[in-house]
Amino acid sequence: MSxxxxxxxxxxxxxxxxxxxxVSLRVAPxxxxxxxxxxxxxxxxxxxxICGLVAPWAGTVSxxxxxxxxxxxxxxxxxxxxxVPEGRMLFGALTVSDNLALGAYAHRDPTQVRERVLxxxxxxxxxxGQRASTLSGGEQQMLAIGRALMSRPQVMLLDEPSxxxxxxxxxxxxxxxxxxxxxxxxxxxxxxDANLALKHADRGYVMRGxxxxxxxxxxxxxxxxxxxxxYLGSWHRKERSDADLES
Amino acid sequence: xxxxxxxxxVFVAGVAMLAVPAVVTDxxxxxxxxxxxxxxxxxxxxxxxxxxAGQVSLGHAAFFGIGAYTSARLVMSFGLPWVLSVxxxxxxxxxxxxxxxxxxxxxxxxxxxxxxxxFNEIMSVAFVEARxxxxxxxxxxxxxxxxxxxxxxxTPSALFVLVWAVALLVWLAARNxxxxxxxxxxxxxxxxxxxxxxxxxxxxxxxxxxxxxxxxLAGLAGALFAHSVGFISPSSFGLDLSVLLVAAVVLGGRExxxxxxxxxxxxxxxxxxxxxLPGLPRQAAEAIQDWVPDIxxxxxxxxxxxxxxxxxxxxxxxxxxxxxx
Numbered sequence: 001m002s003x004x005x006x007x008x009x010x011x012x013x014x015x016x017x018x019x020x021x022x023v024s025l026r027v028a029p030x031x032x033x034x035x036x037x038x039x040x041x042x043x044x045x046x047x048x049x050i051c052g053l054v055a056p057w058a059g060t061v062s063x064x065x066x067x068x069x070x071x072x073x074x075x076x077x078x079x080x081x082x083x084v085p086e087g088r089m090l091f092g093a094l095t096v097s098d099n100l101a102l103g104a105y106a107h108r109d110p111t112q113v114r115e116r117v118l119x120x121x122x123x124x125x126x127x128x129g130q131r132a133s134t135l136s137g138g139e140q141q142m143l144a145i146g147r148a149l150m151s152r153p154q155v156m157l158l159d160e161p162s163x164x165x166x167x168x169x170x171x172x173x174x175x176x177x178x179x180x181x182x183x184x185x186x187x188x189x190x191x192x193d194a195n196l197a198l199k200h201a202d203r204g205y206v207m208r209g210x211x212x213x214x215x216x217x218x219x220x221x222x223x224x225x226x227x228x229x230x231y232l233g234s235w236h237r238k239e240r241s242d243a244d245l246e247s
Numbered sequence: 248x249x250x251x252x253x254x255x256x257v258f259v260a261g262v263a264m265l266a267v268p269a270v271v272t273d274x275x276x277x278x279x280x281x282x283x284x285x286x287x288x289x290x291x292x293x294x295x296x297x298x299x300a301g302q303v304s305l306g307h308a309a310f311f312g313i314g315a316y317t318s319a320r321l322v323m324s325f326g327l328p329w330v331l332s333v334x335x336x337x338x339x340x341x342x343x344x345x346x347x348x349x350x351x352x353x354x355x356x357x358x359x360x361x362x363x364x365x366f367n368e369i370m371s372v373a374f375v376e377a378r379x380x381x382x383x384x385x386x387x388x389x390x391x392x393x394x395x396x397x398x399x400x401x402t403p404s405a406l407f408v409l410v411w412a413v414a415l416l417v418w419l420a421a422r423n424x425x426x427x428x429x430x431x432x433x434x435x436x437x438x439x440x441x442x443x444x445x446x447x448x449x450x451x452x453x454x455x456x457x458x459x460x461x462x463x464l465a466g467l468a469g470a471l472f473a474h475s476v477g478f479i480s481p482s483s484f485g486l487d488l489s490v491l492l493v494a495a496v497v498l499g500g501r502e503x504x505x506x507x508x509x510x511x512x513x514x515x516x517x518x519x520x521x522x523x524l525p526g527l528p529r530q531a532a533e534a535i536q537d538w539v540p541d542i543x544x545x546x547x548x549x550x551x552x553x554x555x556x557x558x559x560x561x562x563x564x565x566x567x568x569x570x571x572x
Binding site: 051053072073074077078082083084085088089090091092093094098101102103105106147148151 | 428431432434435437438439441442443444445446447448449450501502
């Protein structure tokens with residue numbers, strides 16, 4: 001099976017502190033892969049190392065079959081990697097329309113993909129002339145994802161899309177992930193809400209102390225007692241999770 | 248629509264400026280208005296750098312000076328034709344801007360302001376101390392008038408038209424930049440650098456390019472200044488000019504060209520008020536002249552308290568979000 005994103009033995013960190021240790025993972029086209037782990041496990045740093053915001057110390061990152069290790073972000077965007085950064089990092093003073101246009105900065109003709117984005121997030125179409133900073137949190141997250149899609153990515157890295165959003169809005173946003181799967185985009189999803197992430201993902205990796213300590217199908221991970229105990233909340237939640245699995 | 252209207256007004260005003268010498272014959276007034284035109288060129292460059300890309304520079308007077316001395320020297324010592332020397336001066340100033348911007352990439356905000364301020368001070372000392380090149384504190388006199396071949400522009404009205412024609416061209420070019428892809432990239436990195444990076448904007452390259460462009464425009468204005476005035480000395484390129492330029496961009500507003508241009512025109516004219524308003528009593532004129540820095544500072548503070556975005560009108564459509572553009 002051809003892979004969209006292959007990470008092999010990647011290590012990265014800040015100063016002398018190694019935060020990501022020899023991580024290997026892969027994401028296939030049209031696959032949603034969740035990356036789980038508690039605070040400080042190295043998830044965000046791993047995403048940054050993949051997309052060139054942090055220089056990797058060792059290991060390789062490949063997109064398709066091309067080695068792109070340590071290439072700068074603007075190069076990676078042109079190779080089809082899109083990052084939806086934690087905290088969204090929208091251009092708040094610019095209009096929704098300008099934000100989308102900037103998402104397509106690396107390409108010349110964004111009309112078609114713009115239509116696709118607006119069909120995924122119809123609410124944005126009614127807000128094109130509005131400043132991004134005046135959108136609600138959920139709309140901002142939609143715009144952040146929309147902006148990333150404008151670069152026509154093969155691989156999308158999503159960092160904490162549910163952060164600070166109401167559950168109903170989160171559900172809408174995660175439904176879009178299922179549409180992206182149909183578009184053949186490989187999605188690597190970092191999410192605090194492991195239960196939610198595994199509901200929408202095909203597979204998952206669990207990080208601890210900068211290493212991948214577990215991997216498997218989303219279903220296996222959800223039924224794994226260790227994962228539940230550590231990331232899916234209390235045993236009280238376990239029963240709910242069991243009920244979910246059976247339904 | 249409002250934006251179109253705004254731009255139409257600026258354009259008409261710009262073209263109308265070219266016709267001013269047909270009406271105004273007072274040599275002094277023409278000279279003052281020529282200074283306004285020169286400052287317009289510099290402030291457009293700073294509006295691109297600071298107002299659009301969000302990179303502050305307290306060193307633009309230095310680039311203005313570099314342009315002035317370079318062009319004067321190229322004509323006087325190397326006998327270059329005037330046009331080539333002005334272009335050369337703009338290029339040298341742009342290279343100086345590039346040299347400041349590359350190490351400046353590690354800095355932002357207050358630290359970039361400090362670094363460019365330091366650069367301005369260094370160049371101020373250099374202009375004084377590099378006597379063989381700059382003439383030191385005595386200045387450099389006898390800078391020839393602009394000329395095309397044997398045709399020399401030496402009347403105040405000819406110099407006025409030259410400077411304002413260049414200013415108009417610079418404004419048109421700047422307007423094209425801010426409306427197209429590079430302008431969008433500049434506004435993007437002003438908003439959030441990580442966001443700009445995530446969208447594939449080469450933040451470092453955009454910063455360096457806009458800094459070099461901005462410094463080059465200051466150098467271009469400096470060269471025109473040297474040849475229009477004929478005499479240059481370090482006092483013209485001090486920190487007070489740099490501060491005035493930054494004040495004009497702040498007053499004129501973020502992401503605006505016309506705002507800073509108008510603000511700079513007002514700030515420039517304030518210093519010559521006595522001569523421009525014949526009815527003004529001499530004492531009042533002198534008082535205003537003495538208090539110009541204070542007036543500028545107080546206005547700046549008042550504007551920042553009232554409207555952090557500066558004086559440029561916020562487009563109602565964007566604030567309310569009615570319909571697409």
